[in-house]
Amino acid sequence: xxxxxxxxxxxxxxxxxxxxxxxxxxxxxxxxxxxKVGTINNQDLGHEHGQCNPVKALDxxxxxxxxxxxxxxxxxxxxxxxxxxxxxxxxNTVQENIGLFENNQIxxxxxxxxxxxxxxxxxxxx
Numbered sequence: 001x002x003x004x005x006x007x008x009x010x011x012x013x014x015x016x017x018x019x020x021x022x023x024x025x026x027x028x029x030x031x032x033x034x035x036k037v038g039t040i041n042n043q044d045l046g047h048e049h050g051q052c053n054p055v056k057a058l059d060x061x062x063x064x065x066x067x068x069x070x071x072x073x074x075x076x077x078x079x080x081x082x083x084x085x086x087x088x089x090x091x092n093t094v095q096e097n098i099g100l101f102e103n104n105q106i107x108x109x110x111x112x113x114x115x116x117x118x119x120x121x122x123x124x125x126x
Contacts, residue, residue, distance in 0.1 A: 001032045004063040005094045010039045013095040019069040
């Protein structure tokens with residue numbers, strides 16, 4: 001399974017999960033089978049609020065899950081339509097959240113959990 005984590009700065013597994021999917025500068029990818037770590041620069045940083053294009057943001061790379069600090073309703077809908085599940089980060093780092101995910105201790109997000117309108121740099125505070 002390939003898991004994507006929006007992060008502000010790439011520090012591998014020690015990267016801190018960013019507060020919002022669409023405005024994260026970078027994504028850390030983790031493959032649960034190979035244990036390999038990769039990165040993608042967000043290719044959709046200039047989008048209007050509510051117009052996030054997850055396929056463009058992820059540079060066309062397919063993932064199975066996103067673990068994020070916050071995310072808008074439109075992005076959840078688009079990701080779910082692509083059979084990508086969205087989960088709420090429960091800890092600060094990618095590594096900590098991988099552990100929780102692998103032990104089924106992380107919550108899947110739905111539309112009702114989406115962020116409302118806010119500026120593109122902030123934390124969504126769920």
